[in-house]
Amino acid sequence: DGPAAPTAAGTAGAGTASSRVDGEVTVLAAASLAAPLTSLVRAYETEHPGTSVRLGFGSSTTLAQQVAQGAPADLLATAGTDALDRLGDAAPTETTTIARNTLEIATPRDDPAGIDGLVDLAREDAAVVLCAATVPCGAAADEVLARAGVAAHVVSREIDVGATLAKVALGEADAAIVYHSDVVSAGGAVRGVEIPAEQNTTLDYPLARFGDDPGARDFAAYLAGPAGRAALAAAGFLPP
Amino acid sequence: MSLDALVRLSRGGLDLDLPLRAGDGEVVAVLGPNGAGKTTALHVLAGLVRLGGGHVRVDDEVWAGDGIHVDPSLRRVGLLAADHLLFPHLSARANVAFGPRSRGTSRADAAARADAELDALGALDLAGLRPDRLSHGQAQRVAIARALATDPRLLLLDEPLSALDPELRPLVRATLAARLRTYRGSTVLVTHDPLDALTLADHLVFVEAGRVVQEGSPADVVARPRNAYVAHVVGLNLYPGDAVGADTVTTALGPVVTSGHEHRGASWVAFAPAAVALYPHRPDGSPRNTWPGRVVAVELVGQSARVRLAAEGGATVVAEVTPASVAALRLHPGTDLWAGVKATEVSAYPA
Amino acid sequence: MSLDALVRLSRGGLDLDLPLRAGDGEVVAVLGPNGAGKTTALHVLAGLVRLGGGHVRVDDEVWAGDGIHVDPSLRRVGLLAADHLLFPHLSARANVAFGPRSRGTSRADAAARADAELDALGALDLAGLRPDRLSHGQAQRVAIARALATDPRLLLLDEPLSALDPELRPLVRATLAARLRTYRGSTVLVTHDPLDALTLADHLVFVEAGRVVQEGSPADVVARPRNAYVAHVVGLNLYPGDAVGADTVTTALGPVVTSGHEHRGASWVAFAPAAVALYPHRPDGSPRNTWPGRVVAVELVGQSARVRLAAEGGATVVAEVTPASVAALRLHPGTDLWAGVKATEVSAYPA
Amino acid sequence: MRLSRALIVVPAVLAALVVVLPLVGLLAGVEWRGLPARLADPAVRPAVRLSLVTTLATVVVCWALGTPLAWLLSRADGRGATWLRAVVTVPVVLPPVVGGVALLLAYGRRGLVGEPLLEVLGLRIPFTPIAVVLAQVFVSLPFYVLAVEGAMRGIDRRLIDVSATLGARPLRVLLRVALPLAAPGIVAGTALAWARALGEFGATITFAGNFAGETQTASLLVYVALQDDHQTAVALSLAMLAVAVAVLGLLRGRWVR
Amino acid sequence: MRLSRALIVVPAVLAALVVVLPLVGLLAGVEWRGLPARLADPAVRPAVRLSLVTTLATVVVCWALGTPLAWLLSRADGRGATWLRAVVTVPVVLPPVVGGVALLLAYGRRGLVGEPLLEVLGLRIPFTPIAVVLAQVFVSLPFYVLAVEGAMRGIDRRLIDVSATLGARPLRVLLRVALPLAAPGIVAGTALAWARALGEFGATITFAGNFAGETQTASLLVYVALQDDHQTAVALSLAMLAVAVAVLGLLRGRWVR
Ligand SMILES: Nc1ncnc2c1ncn2[C@@H]1O[C@H](COP(=O)(O)OP(=O)(O)OP(=O)(O)O)[C@@H](O)[C@H]1O
Ligand SMILES: Nc1ncnc2c1ncn2[C@@H]1O[C@H](COP(=O)(O)OP(=O)(O)OP(=O)(O)O)[C@@H](O)[C@H]1O
Numbered sequence A: 001d002g003p004a005a006p007t008a009a010g011t012a013g014a015g016t017a018s019s020r021v022d023g024e025v026t027v028l029a030a031a032s033l034a035a036p037l038t039s040l041v042r043a044y045e046t047e048h049p050g051t052s053v054r055l056g057f058g059s060s061t062t063l064a065q066q067v068a069q070g071a072p073a074d075l076l077a078t079a080g081t082d083a084l085d086r087l088g089d090a091a092p093t094e095t096t097t098i099a100r101n102t103l104e105i106a107t108p109r110d111d112p113a114g115i116d117g118l119v120d121l122a123r124e125d126a127a128v129v130l131c132a133a134t135v136p137c138g139a140a141a142d143e144v145l146a147r148a149g150v151a152a153h154v155v156s157r158e159i160d161v162g163a164t165l166a167k168v169a170l171g172e173a174d175a176a177i178v179y180h181s182d183v184v185s186a187g188g189a190v191r192g193v194e195i196p197a198e199q200n201t202t203l204d205y206p207l208a209r210f211g212d213d214p215g216a217r218d219f220a221a222y223l224a225g226p227a228g229r230a231a232l233a234a235a236g237f238l239p240p
Numbered sequence B, C: 001m002s003l004d005a006l007v008r009l010s011r012g013g014l015d016l017d018l019p020l021r022a023g024d025g026e027v028v029a030v031l032g033p034n035g036a037g038k039t040t041a042l043h044v045l046a047g048l049v050r051l052g053g054g055h056v057r058v059d060d061e062v063w064a065g066d067g068i069h070v071d072p073s074l075r076r077v078g079l080l081a082a083d084h085l086l087f088p089h090l091s092a093r094a095n096v097a098f099g100p101r102s103r104g105t106s107r108a109d110a111a112a113r114a115d116a117e118l119d120a121l122g123a124l125d126l127a128g129l130r131p132d133r134l135s136h137g138q139a140q141r142v143a144i145a146r147a148l149a150t151d152p153r154l155l156l157l158d159e160p161l162s163a164l165d166p167e168l169r170p171l172v173r174a175t176l177a178a179r180l181r182t183y184r185g186s187t188v189l190v191t192h193d194p195l196d197a198l199t200l201a202d203h204l205v206f207v208e209a210g211r212v213v214q215e216g217s218p219a220d221v222v223a224r225p226r227n228a229y230v231a232h233v234v235g236l237n238l239y240p241g242d243a244v245g246a247d248t249v250t251t252a253l254g255p256v257v258t259s260g261h262e263h264r265g266a267s268w269v270a271f272a273p274a275a276v277a278l279y280p281h282r283p284d285g286s287p288r289n290t291w292p293g294r295v296v297a298v299e300l301v302g303q304s305a306r307v308r309l310a311a312e313g314g315a316t317v318v319a320e321v322t323p324a325s326v327a328a329l330r331l332h333p334g335t336d337l338w339a340g341v342k343a344t345e346v347s348a349y350p351a
Numbered sequence D, E: 001m002r003l004s005r006a007l008i009v010v011p012a013v014l015a016a017l018v019v020v021l022p023l024v025g026l027l028a029g030v031e032w033r034g035l036p037a038r039l040a041d042p043a044v045r046p047a048v049r050l051s052l053v054t055t056l057a058t059v060v061v062c063w064a065l066g067t068p069l070a071w072l073l074s075r076a077d078g079r080g081a082t083w084l085r086a087v088v089t090v091p092v093v094l095p096p097v098v099g100g101v102a103l104l105l106a107y108g109r110r111g112l113v114g115e116p117l118l119e120v121l122g123l124r125i126p127f128t129p130i131a132v133v134l135a136q137v138f139v140s141l142p143f144y145v146l147a148v149e150g151a152m153r154g155i156d157r158r159l160i161d162v163s164a165t166l167g168a169r170p171l172r173v174l175l176r177v178a179l180p181l182a183a184p185g186i187v188a189g190t191a192l193a194w195a196r197a198l199g200e201f202g203a204t205i206t207f208a209g210n211f212a213g214e215t216q217t218a219s220l221l222v223y224v225a226l227q228d229d230h231q232t233a234v235a236l237s238l239a240m241l242a243v244a245v246a247v248l249g250l251l252r253g254r255w256v257r
């Protein structure tokens, strides 16, 4: 399939000549994007034979720090924009928003504590877990709770959304505040309770591009395009 | 019958089949060449090696056999190995006190007992030292004290004196003999030293390749070695007697003059057959012990001839001479002659 | 002068100050009671313990002293400890081959050398076994082979025969004697066995508490023990000679009859002073070696009397008798009498 | 330096460098001026205290439970022992986060043991300091057991035999003979287990959660801080390292020659 | 069962339970039906292969560098050795993520060693499989060194002395005498180091990144899977455990009686 590489560049319509001949694009992405991005990359690679996309996942802050330390990234997709402050002197060529996310309450499937809204999170008999205040989902949850005037009965501040969600999925906690996309990707493992829009907040998912690799530019466009949008929507993300 | 054991076991090239019996207060000595299985047999008695067949019974308690295997810690044995095997992290005193402490003696009593045992072996001044500060001989004396400090029912001694220097060996042997006299359990003594065996043991068992090649009382074995190894090893005439003076022990042979001894009363007297000279006439000269006797038997064992004499009192004296002497003196059963032993060749030990 | 050492060291209660010298091919025996510092001195020579003061020089190379400390692996010593210290993970053959292999010998040559050394000690059949399958005595024979297999410049033997059974000991002693005869380096032999010392060594050093209490040639020391310990330990008359027949060695004393020996040619003949009987007249009877002589000196050492006789050929015979015999025979310098030794009391070893 | 010695010393130095270089990197990256202020942060004290208390508890549990297990493993030769040893090693293999999940599945509200515990005794383990200790024991115990077992296997078996003939029952043999003779291994195992417990992060956060003053150990605080301001994280790490090196250094200095 | 024995067996069983219960919990929580499908995911194979290759490399590095270090430490008695030993233990204490940061600070683009390496040799370490190995060595080496050192301290010093008098130079003493005699400790240390490397997560994700097929080890894949579907994570963990138990069991069965 080697000879197909020029075709791929042609399809993207990006005329700029490139020093890249291997057609490889490296994408670093927040762990919460793992499921939709993995399926998107597979589809993209089928559509663009000869191009390969390397995916790396981690916490947004870690990823940003890695880029600052010289990680070979063409694209960086983080949860929230704060992480981009950590890029140091690795300045992005371009930054676009590819998705947004809102918060939602997650409870175990059988909802043992009977959680119907934010106010129930203050009950003494409800064990609530949140993300740590230093990670985006934790800061956002604090913001939502403050806006609703609820002092939640928090038993733990987890390090990331995955850990937070796991507590609920395993029935260890009665409720957690996580992203809507997390509730969707957990499938039936947890039950979601929506937070009214006036109390809710949204988080932007920026996509930072480094250098000027045509393949990277093409894949970025693909992500922001209809295919990307559809996959992200299916995973529970809001359009930008 | 205190100890009644039949040790059966196959291990590597060794095929043990060894009956061992010892009454209360009795000492059985096991002798045999390197690799004969002596140490292995002791380990079976101690419970460290499992019996392949046979049994170990002590005071009618079954320790091993028929699927039973009593744990070593419950057997009340005292084991003294050829290597001292002292605990390297404990002082000599704590090593000796370890046994009593294990059996529930109070700290103070155990320490006192330890000091007493060490003192009996002339090692009290070493009490505070760790094994790595002791020389080999010192360490072995502490190990003897440790084995004795537990009042074991069955005492297992594996070449207990082999590491001691020749000057100390008689002292420790005498201590051990005295200790064994008051000891009420049974003792199995593995040794290479015939003097140890003959002076300490009531019964000798000679083992080769895991089998008994000869056994019997010391006098028996000395008189009738049935095997070159036995004849070589048992080189002693041995008589019970009564130490009546500083250099005399009265025995069935009559008074035997020694080169001096300190004990009085019940005593053993021993001398090597090789030390017995035979004369056609009563000799004058330095051999101060001379007895008339009549040749009972002459046997060739290996390169030497063993001549048994019936002495006047009915006692037997064995002499080892060269075959050439047999010819020169025309020795045959019935010959009358004189046997002489120098006083310096006679050993006397408390019985 | 091959070995020239002055071992000075303080360690625990021990205060060593020991000059040791040995020419090429010479064997120095170090004797002394437990704890005297013998093992420590050997370890200093081997480089395992650092010298406190003094020096160790071999063939004019400085091994230790003046701040120099040559690593043990570069000293070319052979050390044989009282504990065999075989490598538990290696077969007997691999244990013996370890030294040659360490010094660069090829695998095949080292194995061949190992087999040769094992064979010389009658242990070739053990070559494939690991130490845990060997009895104590077997293991010690392998360890001797290991120490000899490196052709060391300085051979350090720490009670090399002490673990052997009495039947094997003469065989190994003879092997060792033969091996030491062709060995061109110096040997320091620590032993408790006077027979080892007198038959193997050219020079004896008696040590007590870290100091030399007596030293000299075997004949010297035997003739003039200056100390009860020495007198006790050195209990032998020793003569070079020529083994001319199956039971005869010609010596300065004349032909000495033994109970049989297998070697021929240069030989040592030894017998204990205690085995020497004294007679006012020529004795008849089983002592087949009898010599007329004149008393040169009578000394009391401890509880016995040592009588030195000048025999006819000019040789000296020492007899140990009881003080009572001295009185009975009226022994004093100048007395003429006969000395007799039974053939079974005579040991003969190849020189 | 002679070749033979160099062939030992050179790789040893490389090994030391593998460990030391990153530490030097850490030290070089520190903004020393801000350090005291960062360590004065009110979240630091309770986290450090909790770490010290829980790691100490972990060490005690390892001693009490791990030593007998190590002893039995060192004496056993059968297949059972081989596989038990392999199973005991499993927590080392498990990514700590998965270990935390496993702990939840065992001791959580719906867990095998956790559910009966909660219903019968009303005892809830997750989100408590007990959970922190349990998580630390889970990850540390294997290191302790394997280190101590190795040392106990090295003991001359004949010494153990002799102590039995002297009448010492199994517990006494263990306490008075095996323990002192295995002392270097026990010190090493304790050091490893304590250090591993101090650094424990994944299993703790998953099983015990992260609540300041209750389950937030120094190690969790470092991670949380790292998301925000890595200088605070580095400052706290340095403090932990200093404590650890001091404790390990002194421990060794005292207990081993 | 007699008291003295029970006082050993009971805590030992408790110790085993501490480890085994969570594993049972894990097994009980698995949806067995979906397992094969989950393990057939295309991300699994490369991750498992990478884990096997890198952990093997880590073990080899531990052997080559860690053994000499352990040997020197076991023979040394001075203060220097005590503190070096403490420093070598440090990576155990460091939360692995901080260890990753430290590795970046040492070998990263701006790192102490990384910068010269990049400029002079054009060699970039982070985010490559080499970085995975380096991260694993960093966290595993202490376990290896301490386990082996403990075993080496237990060797009868006189055997070492004797081998020196037989002419063995230091390297030979190490290889032919110390190594075989410390074999149980080396097997234990290898098992520990390998297992720790296999489970390594924090330092790897920070220092080497998490690129499928390149730096995504099985342990990282578990973490990623845990973000959305913990069944996949559990399935993969079980597979890792099965491999680990099998390897450790066989290793032991072969090398130690
Ligand atoms: N664990 C073992 N497995 C197999 N064979 C063994 C074992 N231990 C010893 N042997 C063999 O058993 C034989 C008897 O050994 P043992 O130690 O009992 O002899 P011994 O009579 O005490 O000898 P020594 O007088 O040298 O002490 C030896 O030949 C040895 O090879
Ligand atoms: N490491 C040590 N530190 C301090 N003192 C020691 C040390 N090793 C031995 N000693 C002491 O040095 C003395 C001499 O010991 P050494 O082993 O040299 O005696 P030895 O003459 O070989 O005795 P043996 O005939 O019993 O073997 C002993 O009294 C012992 O207490």
Ligand code: MOO
Binding pocket: D095, D096, D097, D199, D200, D201, D202, D203, E095, E096, E097, E199, E200, E201, E202, E203
């Ligand atoms: O390997 Mo961890 O999950 O950072 O303790």
Ligand SMILES: [Mg+2]
Binding pocket: B038, B039, B040, B082, B158, C135, C136
């Ligand atoms: Mg034996």
Ligand SMILES: [Mg+2]
Binding pocket: B135, B136, C038, C039, C040, C082, C158
């Ligand atoms: Mg000595």
